[in-house]
Amino acid sequence: MAGPLAPTWTPETTSDERSELDRPWVTIVWNDPVNLMTYVTFVLQELFGYDEATATALMLQVHHDGKAVVSSGPRERMEHDTSRLHAYGLWASYQRDT
Structure with a gap:
């Protein structure tokens, strides 16, 4: 015979917490x-398959503004993208989108 069932408790998340979790990650290339x-x-x-015009526009944004977002998505993919950029000698980082 089974014992009594324990009550279940599910923590509630606030809308601020949900929006924080829903925000994608981005990979940033920095000017060097x-x-x-x-x-x-x-x-x-x-690395990203951008056409020449798009890649040039992003490069100019890096040059003039000091940085540019070059990809966005799940954290693991942004970590991978950042690592690949480092392998090519570029300064790059990843963070949650702002």
């Missing part, structure tokens, strides 16, 4: 004093 603009454009095309 080492890599040529043409090289950054090449890497963005190579």
Whole structure:
């Protein structure tokens, strides 16, 4: 014979917590004093499949604004994208989208 059932408790999440969990992660490329603009454009095309115009626009954003978001999605994929950018010698990081 089974014993009495224990009450179940499910923690409630607030709308602020849900919106924090729903926010995607982004990969950011940072401006650096080492890599040529043409090289950054090449890497963005190579790694993310951007056409030349899109890759150039992102590179110019990095050059003028100091950074650009180059991909977004789940944390694991952003970690992977950041690692791949590092392998090409670019300065990159990932964070929750703001």
